[in-house]
Amino acid sequence: MNTPPLTPGNPDTGGDDPGNPRTTNGHASTGGTNTTDPNTTDPDLLAHVLLSRVVEPGDETAGRWLRERGAVHLATHLREGGPPLPGASDKRWTGLLARARRATPEDDLAAAHQAGMRFLHPGDLEWPAQLDDLGDARPVGLWVRGTPSLRMWALRSVALVGARACTEYGAHMATTLAAQLAEHGWVVVSGGAYGIDGAAHRGALAAGGATVAVLACGVDRTYPKGHTALLGRIARQGLLVGELAPGEHPTPSRFIQRNRVIAALTRGTVVVEAAHRSGALVTARAATRLGRHTMGVPGPATSALSAGVHELLRREAVLVSEAAEITELVGAMGELAPERHGPVLPRDLLDAETAHVLAALPARAGATAEDIAREARTTPDDAVGKLYELRSLGYVERHGNGWKLTRQGLATGRPRTHPT
């Protein structure tokens, strides 16, 4: 049995304090592209990787143990077959111990690195702090494929979700709304499923925009099979994210738990089409509970696939029929760095690649992502990723197919001849 030592840490400073992100490279940086060192010996990181393999998504009891004891202590306790912790049945505890015994976090990290994945856990620079709103149901960690910073992207993101077996109308609305949101610099988050989810991702991608698929399985898997090409394209042009360790398969409860991550990650959830008792309604209700905006796209009263949305619209959700109505709502929550408040992150704290992309923007005119990529000597996909990060920081704005510096981007980036 391969059981490397996990030095027990102080449970009170388990390293997962979201208020105190660790800096790993001296840069405050916009994110942590491939920041997980596969040869790490960081016991806190290894403990989180182990727990991400052992703890089922949304397990609040395990989340409480993690909060109270710290990751290293909890992982060691499970690995060494310690006595059951409060709240665990014998059967559940046996299962947890068996999974912990079989877990190989170093191997997981090495395999993930090989497959272009990284692992984020609370306290990482790239960890999206809004997931902490889930309390003890917060994911132990997130596996990520794709280069952009999840933390930056999630700051200006909206979830578009809905029925798998959607109508032509639903697919049209999802595609159109996603494309319009992308064109306004918003990141479209969905679940990678058939139907509305797929249409939303495609709409964002087709507009040269940013999209995140939150999966209910390991992000090395392509589920559903028919979305292999789409998910591959999202991994290149956007982000694949999930709390399940590599190789894990989706289950009904994992789909349900995945929805809470979509709701927590975004500023608001738009349900495009959903029958009564649809999973999309679970996401919408999670959004409401988390204080996010819950929105619904109306449809014919004669359509069973709009019935769930109409049910929401009669209760907690706001009716939206175009992207401007969505951004009006979610934008009102405040930008990370609105121009009137000046920059939150000074330009010289950006990581090198992001700074290159920012520098590649012309002073006054707009430029396409392709132009900017050429100028910054990177790929268009990479440039788009960075541009949406810079959008979250308030440096740039998207206008149709072009990108322009904002006043803030101009002010912080260019030599100034006079103060203010």
Next chain:
Amino acid sequence: MNTPPLTPGNPDTGGDDPGNPRTTNGHASTGGTNTTDPNTTDPDLLAHVLLSRVVEPGDETAGRWLRERGAVHLATHLREGGPPLPGASDKRWTGLLARARRATPEDDLAAAHQAGMRFLHPGDLEWPAQLDDLGDARPVGLWVRGTPSLRMWALRSVALVGARACTEYGAHMATTLAAQLAEHGWVVVSGGAYGIDGAAHRGALAAGGATVAVLACGVDRTYPKGHTALLGRIARQGLLVGELAPGEHPTPSRFIQRNRVIAALTRGTVVVEAAHRSGALVTARAATRLGRHTMGVPGPATSALSAGVHELLRREAVLVSEAAEITELVGAMGELAPERHGPVLPRDLLDAETAHVLAALPARAGATAEDIAREARTTPDDAVGKLYELRSLGYVERHGNGWKLTRQGLATGRPRTHPT
């Protein structure tokens, strides 16, 4: 010039106190089918008939004069060419005097009687008291064609309104909702126009139900021409109502003002389809101002004819997609005579025809309107009219195509062998 004497009345007791309805025949009665005596010499009635010819719908200045001076005094003042009253421009005053000079209320009443119309004014037994919520914009009076009691019918009524140039979807929804409302004993009120209005009336009629068309012209006119057959059928099976005197034609402002009557008459207004700036939205907003329920039927976000409805749904309106959702809202305002409170109007105060219809219902089983009409020796149209009045009073209920006595109907109508 034909100027019969109008005895000036006491302005303080102008006969239009809605709290003190006059009884004309000893019965409290369910209404006033053809109660207007064409040979009347009642000065208050004649004054109201004259004013209904002279005052434009919704004229709040004239409404104030009427409230402050009483109908007889105001009519006499106008007829005799008195000095302008406060708030009237010279031009407007001249117009009012000219119209008053030409008015022939006795002739109007006689002609109306010939054409099967009656005239209602505030204080009449059949006057729907909820119109008083319009304040000084309350109609001077209402011209009515059809036998049922407007007052009784309006008590359990819902407005279904919408675009003239509606879609197939809109027409389908209006027809379906109207039929379902009628089957649940609700009266469907609309404006008699093409499109949604016509579909709503037809849906109610097709279900053997009750419907009221509120016109923006004299109720002797058939406007629009293409609805001649429909309006004729409503006059026989339902009610045609309007505040314009016989022969008056519709104008744009009269359509707008008509909408306030629809909103005030009903417990709630449902907008089925409406483009931005549609007249149906005027009705909906009037309903909101009057404290009535405002509802909207959702449609595809891609349809311009649902855009106005969605605008409402983002603000004051409640989304409804089936009749049960409508009756849940408007029914919550309380029935006139809920079973738990016992009868408001004792059975022996019903007028003779209504009592006959009530007596024609079997004790326990249901019966169709046709059966009941045969038993009560009246026409099916008449029976339906009385049945919806009895429904408003809580005596009967409609179940599908049949009618049954409620517990209250049984309790008040049948000999009891024991108390309570």
